Amino acid sequence: MSDEADYRARVAALAHQLRNPLSAIQGALDLLRDPVGAPACEQQEMLDLIERQVQAMSQIIDHAASS
Amino acid sequence: MDPSSASSVGKPSGRTVVLLVEDERDLRHVTSTYLQAHGCRVVEAADGRQARARLGSAEIDVVVLDLGLPDEDGLVLLRELRGGANLPVVVVTGRGEEPDRVVGLELGADDYLVKPFSQRELVARISAVLRRSRRAEPATVLRFGPLAIDTDARAAFVREQPITLTRLEYELLAFLASSPGRSYSREQLLNAVWGSSSEWQRADTVSEHVHRLRRKLTIDDGRPRIATVRGIGYRFDP
Numbered sequence: 001m002s003d004e005a006d007y008r009a010r011v012a013a014l015a016h017q018l019r020n021p022l023s024a025i026q027g028a029l030d031l032l033r034d035p036v037g038a039p040a041c042e043q044q045e046m047l048d049l050i051e052r053q054v055q056a057m058s059q060i061i062d063h064a065a066s067s
Numbered sequence: 068m069d070p071s072s073a074s075s076v077g078k079p080s081g082r083t084v085v086l087l088v089e090d091e092r093d094l095r096h097v098t099s100t101y102l103q104a105h106g107c108r109v110v111e112a113a114d115g116r117q118a119r120a121r122l123g124s125a126e127i128d129v130v131v132l133d134l135g136l137p138d139e140d141g142l143v144l145l146r147e148l149r150g151g152a153n154l155p156v157v158v159v160t161g162r163g164e165e166p167d168r169v170v171g172l173e174l175g176a177d178d179y180l181v182k183p184f185s186q187r188e189l190v191a192r193i194s195a196v197l198r199r200s201r202r203a204e205p206a207t208v209l210r211f212g213p214l215a216i217d218t219d220a221r222a223a224f225v226r227e228q229p230i231t232l233t234r235l236e237y238e239l240l241a242f243l244a245s246s247p248g249r250s251y252s253r254e255q256l257l258n259a260v261w262g263s264s265s266e267w268q269r270a271d272t273v274s275e276h277v278h279r280l281r282r283k284l285t286i287d288d289g290r291p292r293i294a295t296v297r298g299i300g301y302r303f304d305p
Contacts, residue, residue, distance in 0.1 A: 016161045016162070019161035019181075019182035019183055020091045020094060020161060020182065022182065022183035023091075023094050023182040023183040023184060024091065024093040024094040024097055025183075026183045026184070026185060026186075027094060027097030027098055027101060027186050028093075028097050030097075030101060030185055030186035030187060031097055031100060031101050031104070031186065034101070034104070034186075034187075036104045036105060037100070037101050037104040037105070037186070039104075040100055040103065040104035041097075041100050041104075046097070049093050049096070049097065052093065053093060
């Protein structure tokens with residue numbers, strides 16, 4: 001694989017890995033902001049979820065940067 | 068846009084039942100909570116195996132399917148859904164590249180969302196595919212030359228004469244005939260027709276049922292027929 005192709009493949013893989021935690025964070029924010037959704041969820045639970053997913057993203061980026 | 072007017076999912080009677088197939092726990096949880104807050108009942112599945120079990124045990128109106136499942140390619144499950152129950156499907160995936168979108172839509176996904184997505188958009192898309200599927204009620208009788216399959220009565224007829232079929236023979240015929248010209252492996256047919264009990268079945272079971280079906284159908288001019296596809300499995304030729 002050429003350097004260019006290898007780079008593109010690594011970026012695509014990184015983007016793919018980040019999509020799940022980003023979706024969960026987006027979903028938690030949607031719930032917290034939604035007039036119908038907010039009363040249906042525990043605010044603290046959503047904040048914990050966001051923190052967990054931010055940590056997951058940090059680990060993914062750290063791993064990519066060190067490999 | 069006012070979210071309260073734009074984002075409730077309803078159906079004429081009762082609550083919409085969504086099968087949510089998503090392996091990532093937190094994402095499944097927020098999506099499920101959001102959909103429930105907006106009037107849906109949500110049945111959750113973390114992988115393809117659970118999804119098949121839930122499909123067999125609950126009356127599902129629409130499927131939200133993550134293609135990146137831990138135990139199999141979600142495209143296989145999507146193909147089965149389109150061939151069998153004909154349920155509306157919204158595909159959700161981290162694979163946003165064009166070939167994946169095209170394959171998903173070609174396999175019959177009614178809509179396609181790429182992660183990350185907003186929950187409001189998901190609700191809007193679920194509402195849209197439900198509206199479309201209600202407008203286009205499927206034909207209850209499939210006709211192929213002398214063969215007629217009544218999917219409401221779950222019965223088959225050759226030249227208007229009823230054929231006696233076991234439940235599994237009927238399911239196999241209806242599944243194959245719902246996608247004429249499409250080849251399925253014996254394993255795919257086991258999963259689609261035998262469903263959650265397939266782990267106790269062998270692929271030979273499919274061959275035996277196909278053999279019996281052919282004998283019962285006995286259509287003189289050869290069409291429609293269940294063709295053997297060498298090295299792959301079987302195909303319904305209309």
